[in-house]
Amino acid sequence: MKKLMLLIFILCFVFITGCSEGGGRAAVEELALVSSIGFDLGDDKEMRMTVGIPQPAGESPVLTEAYSVNTDMIQEGIVDISSQADKTLILNQLRTILFSEEFAKSGKVTEVVEHFYRDATLGNKVRLVIVKDKVEDVLKADYPENEHMDAYLNDLFQPKLHNSFSPFTSIHDYMFTQTNAVFHTMVPYSEKKEQSLKVTKVTLFDNKKMIETISTEDSLIIQALKGLEKLAPIAINFKDNDTDKKLFLEQIESDVRIKGNKNIESPKVSIVLKIKAVLIEYKGDRDLSKKGEYRKLETEINKHLEKEIKDILKSLQKLELDPVGFSEFFRMHYKGKWTEEMTKKVIASSEYEVKVEFKVLNTGTLK
Incomplete structure (x- = not known):
């Protein structure tokens, strides 16, 4: 037993000495x-x-x-x-x-x-x-x-x-x-x-x-479509709207549901985006002390965001790009090897149905 312990000690000493002499670590x-x-x-x-x-x-x-x-x-x-x-x-x-x-x-x-x-x-x-x-x-x-x-x-x-x-x-x-x-x-x-x-x-x-x-505004919407739950504050500038001009939202929470029809020859994608946010500032002609005006404003926000999303999707279709991963909802039902060409085909020919459900949680300073 003593000879065995002595042999182990000698071997350890040899290895330690060898490591320290040849390829030692450089000083800090x-x-x-x-x-x-x-x-x-x-x-x-x-x-x-x-x-x-x-x-x-x-x-x-x-x-x-x-x-x-x-x-x-x-x-x-x-x-x-x-x-x-x-x-x-x-x-x-x-x-x-x-x-x-x-x-x-x-x-x-x-x-x-x-x-x-x-x-x-x-x-x-x-x-x-x-x-x-x-x-x-x-x-x-x-x-x-x-x-x-x-x-x-x-x-x-x-x-x-x-x-x-x-x-x-x-x-x-x-x-x-x-x-x-x-x-x-x-x-x-x-x-x-x-x-x-x-x-x-x-x-x-x-x-x-x-x-x-x-x-960055378009990228924020893409992040929401990818499933990001907490979004950065955002300003909305209304177009073709004589009543509402501009508003600012914070503490935005989002939830997205996406479905594909599984048909790569005639692809259709359904998108439901639910958003909750605090209305911090508002510029427009609505009297937001009235409950009914809030509902009308939420409707206008829905229309605005739905158009923004559709515009982004059209741009991605022209580029044949899929940063969101919509084609995954078709790949998972496809038997065989999925290729990038198939992704481009699905994106370029997809029909999108977009629905936004926006809800104001509470308000800040309104003008």
Whole structure:
């Protein structure tokens, strides 16, 4: 027994010694934790890769340093930037991957996302965003009220009630929709406005390429159709309505019921969207102290939202895109392999029946 214990001790000592001498871990001072990576189109087949690295307080006048290289391979670019920064880049803390609009329209986004998707050190909270201008300019710009660029970007693309119109697309969300024949991909779209970044639109992808942007208002309706229960506050501007002009809703709760007729040759989709909300402000000619006027206003809101939804669905039909997943209600009843071409066929030829049931919970300040 003593000989066995001695043998185990010797083996442990050998393994520990071997690990500490050859491939030991680098010191903390030699590591750089990457918080954001961005991609622009470079020359020929190359990419222009920019990396944001937060700096410890007091060690650098810039709280987030950014480095850029031209490369045709991501890992090669990371090694090149490591030599610039004189530190080994570590991706464990990566939170945001940015692509320029030009890059997204080139069809190269999936290739990049796949690379990071295969990296086991990354979590499922790495979010994607398309930016209007060059990513390099965005990551190297000054944001006086947000000196920590890494924290600023991370906070900007975190789910909150006031920006629930955004899909908050993670690398896992992106790969799910890219490899699923039923869904098309949505990614938030950001623009630099003066000295801050704002999510101003949402992009739509057809397969690997970004092909269109939609407004945040349209994206909010799509999120509701996808089943989001808590919606961001919204202003409604009435058109072709002499009585009602504008109102503002908060604390919006939604519930959607979607049914398909199972017939891919003559597809029909029934949508019932139930919405409850607090009416905060109202501008119009109704006397809302009278109960009957509330009912009439709810009817007008129903009509307005039904038209908005139908208009969005018409736009998606022209693009043959299905970010909501309507075709899933046909795929689940189809025997055989479902393809993206079948999704496009269903979306392009579907007849939609839309019904909105809106109810005012209570009111705020009314004018």
